[in-house]
Amino acid sequence: MxxxxxxxxxxxxxxxxxxxxxxxxxxxxxxxxxxxxxxxxxxxxxxxxxxxxxxxxxxxxxxxxxxxxxxxxxxxxxxxxxxxxxxxxxxxxxxxxxxxxxxxxxxxxxxxxxxxxxxxxxxxxxxxxxxxxxxxxxxxxxxxxxxxxxxxxxxxxxSEMTLLSLHSASLVLSQEEAKSLSKSLKEWRSSNETAGLPFFFVDISSDSCIAIRQLKDWRDCQDNGQKLLFGFYDHGCHQDPGWALRNYIAFLSLQLKIEKIQFLCYREKRSELDLEKSLIGEASFPQPHGWDDSDxxxxxxxxxxxxxxxxxxxxxxxxxxxxxxxxxxxxxxxx
Amino acid sequence: MQVKQKVYELYKGTVERVTGPRTVSAFLEKGVLSVPEFILAGDNLVSKCPTWSWEAGDPSKRKPYLPSDKQFLVTRNVPCLRRAVAVEEEYDAAGAEVVLDDDEDGEGWLATHGLQASESKEEEDIPSMDTLDIGKVEEIKSIPSYFGAGEKPDDEEDIPDMDTYEDTGDHSTATPQPSYFVAEEPDDDNILLTRTYDVSITYDKYYQTPRVWLTGYDEARMPLKPELVFQDISQDHAHKTVTIEDHPHLLVGQHASVHPCKHAAVMKKIIDVIVSQGGAPEVDKYLFIFLKFMASVIPTIEYDYTMDFDLGSTST
The missing domain is CATH 3.40.140.70 (Ubiquitin-like modifier-activating enzyme ATG7 N-terminal domain)
Known part of the structure; x- marks a missing residue:
């Protein structure tokens, strides 16, 4: 659905x-x-x-x-x-x-x-x-x-986090993007190095080529003019994104100084990306102030x-x- | 009965200790698996259906003839949407003639095809073999129909009643906007509060076959009493071929298990059918065939075994 x-x-x-x-x-x-x-x-x-x-x-x-x-x-x-x-x-x-x-x-x-x-x-x-x-x-x-x-x-x-849009991934991605995303995520989920990492970047280049990257590679994929999706393993099967997104946004806001993101809620069916159930959305959130105070x-x-x-x-x-x-x-x- | 079972387990344990594990293949002749074949079939299952994983189990129960990191297979949090008891009652009430199982000669596995065929003419919410196909989500029923009239199991005590339902409903929601509770609820008909199972497959050295174990959780994700597991087992098997025992690789809790005494015979039958139809059964697909056969015993537990290949033929 x-x-x-x-x-x-x-x-x-x-x-x-x-x-x-x-x-x-x-x-x-x-x-x-x-x-x-x-x-x-x-x-x-x-x-x-x-x-x-x-x-x-x-x-x-x-x-x-x-x-x-x-x-x-x-x-x-x-x-x-x-x-x-x-x-x-x-x-x-x-x-x-x-x-x-x-x-x-x-x-x-x-x-x-x-x-x-x-x-x-x-x-x-x-x-x-x-x-x-x-x-x-x-x-x-x-x-x-x-x-x-x-x-x-x-x-x-x-201040509130605002949801600007939310759709099934199948509605947002082109056929080529969907195919490439499924393939890349399948590799991500089969590799011992990355399968256990619940947060990642999806790097979509202009020719619909998709690469999944670890959070630590953030510096490398900044400002290349490509489209970025902030992906995470979504535990839920419901219409709202899963709980993990809020702390993820806090990280993106505080550490990467981003105020608006497109995110991907990764959900599986038969161990592969479920394009119908997985969600792609956009959220904006003003930077919180005073959070860098150590106390x-x-x-x-x-x-x-x-x-x-x-x-x-x-x-x-x-x-x-x-x-x-x-x-x-x-x-x-x-x- | 209990004493008999104990004595038997003791006997079986002794035989297992003094005999070496099977090393020569007798897959086609007897329907059994050697240890290397079990590993091979398990690796294939994990690679084709990655919801299954190998696990090491408790070190104190490690079987020396299996690799330490490949002691048994497990898939967790598998939904079991309806009680098998209820399914069969409805089915009987509908005047169906196909018997779900006949474990004397292994026809049970084949009979489920008959069940599937006739079911499609019945009400669509009777789980058929199709619902075991994890891909076909349309047939999975959400809570409202689960609680629908006439679908409740007999035993009042075990019915998750509306109170529990509402209670768990509260449990599953904690967002900062109270409006959440009304805003999305009516639309979200796929909220699923259901029993779940961890299904594991161990290697039974005595019978030289895989063996299935079930650990159940109720609608609130709390451990299910082993006795209640019988509601999810085909009634021809409950208390007969399915018993509550200690898991060979886990220390804690009693688990329901499908006794493997007839597994080899049934697998042999199935292999013969495949051969008679011109197929060449391959041993690495043993667990796929086996899990399909298990589905006749636990018809409502939706574990994944992708069957989109021709059993035994060369194409995969």
Whole structure:
């Protein structure tokens, strides 16, 4: 289904990312807590795995699994279907501890890390830093229960980001461009070097020739008179661009000093570019001021399942029952 | 039953330990795969359908006869739009005569063609083999029709009711403009809140065939109880050829698995049919054939296996 044609500029609206936490992650956390952490509740660096939308009617997600608690320095797991993304886990010692967390403050602290990485040129080297996420949890090991919440911090500009146009890629690109883009992105997605990089440039020359470039090659493809699309792996399958676009725009605005972009929301079908579902749009955004101050703490949104303006006192928590893993339960089942 | 299964697993484990893995090909004669053939077929699957990846699994469960980075195959977040139970009930109600499966002689795989043919005359929202083709999106139903009258599974407890639906609806939206909730909603009929599966394929050394494992997630992306997985399995197979067991490469969680005891026989049948039609089955396409055969057991799980080539013939 083609995206609805947009004529009128409107505020840019984005489709939030959803998380999926596998039992293996909680089991690893349970063991870590029992064997290593004890009552230490300091933040733990973890890894999430992100994918673009791979099915026309099924959004992708950020997955936490067996490899997620392996320290990032020792974690080599990753593939085109599991792009590694850095995150932070704060596991509290009791329910009160979890409920007392200042969730808004924590979110802004994570957003500050993203801002810091943008300002210090780290995004060019590791674009996945734009997708940094946060998990807060309480593992009630006595009762085999886990309570948790996940956030995808997204920087909020004080002035609005404006969406000028948004169309299905199939409507925007010429046949030649579409063919060339599909081919280039197929190569990008099959190469071990680039498949896990969720942000990229699409460089379209006047003869419809297309090259996909890494963010770090930005300096090389500036001012050649060509058309540029700022591409990213879009997890969503909906009519709005995915969540990743806002931090991407923040990066483009703050680091590359751009105020208007054409962007490509990359979505797959059968492991290749889905021209119908992928979106090409144009957005403009005035430069934010004062963000380069090292003490500046940006506004942020992004708690999963929460609308902005919701009362933040009572955090909506997800609950996982691990009882099926308890030795008693397993013995019972086997009798 | 449980004790019997345990004893059997123990026996199987012992046999696996004392016998070496198959190295000589018996693909055409017996429908089985040697270890190198499994790797070859797996590499081919990953290259043709990159939603599948090789994985290493848990180091403590590593099988020495498989490469450490190619222990098993997995595809994640695969939609399962409707319960197989419900599909079959509707199908029976429609007075259909074609039986979905007959695992005695492997006709099940072939019978699904009959099912497909007759289905196209039925209501269009009965998933057919076509919907397994990930490219044909039109047949995939979104939430409103999923909750449509007469399509609900029997078991009240397992029905994601409207409350849950609304609840998850809230979960999936967090934008700074509250107007979002009304602005786009009616148009966006492709919002899909559905069960999903991680499907993995391991090599079963005892039966010398691949083996399929299912890990389910509910509409809110929370782990699905293994018992509920049976709703997504053809009822001729649920609790019989499909059982809940520990995964050979993962430490945690119970997973539903299609027992491989008849895989070789069925694969042999299919290979014979291809040969009788003048084809020359190639071993690197084993998993494509195998996954098509698996679709008769898990008819509503839409994993990708591109079948746009002539099985066995020279063209790919």
């Amino acid at each position: 083609a995206a609805k044609a947009e004529v009128r500029p409107r505020p840019l609206e984005l489709d939030p990312i959803a998380s999926r936490v596998e039992l293996a992650f909680w089991e690893d956390l349970r063991r870590l807590k029992l064997d290593v952490l004890g009552t230490d509740d300091s933040p733990i660096p973890i890894t999430g795995y992100y994918t673009p939308c791979t099915h026309p009617k099924m959004s992708g997600l950020l997955r936490l699994g067996r490899e997620s608690l392996v320290p990032p320095s020792a974690n080599s797991f990753g593939s085109r279907n599991s792009c590694p993304v850095p995150g932070t886990l704060i596991n509290t010692n009791n329910m009160r501890g979890l409920q007392n967390l200042d969730v808004e403050y924590l979110l802004r602290e994570e957003a500050k890390k993203i801002l810091h990485d943008i300002m210090h040129g780290k995004i060019e080297e590791d674009p996945s830093l734009l997708l940094r996420f946060l998990v807060i949890s309480f593992a009630d090991l006595k009762n085999w229960k886990i309570y948790y919440s996940v956030a995808f911090p997204s920087l909020v500009f004080k 500046y703490v940006p506004e942020a949104i992004g708690w999963e399942g929460e609308k902005p303006g919701d009362g933040r006192k009572e955090k909506k928590l997800k609950e996982i029952n691990l009882e099926s893993m308890s030795p008693e339960r397993r013995d019972e089942e086997q009798q």
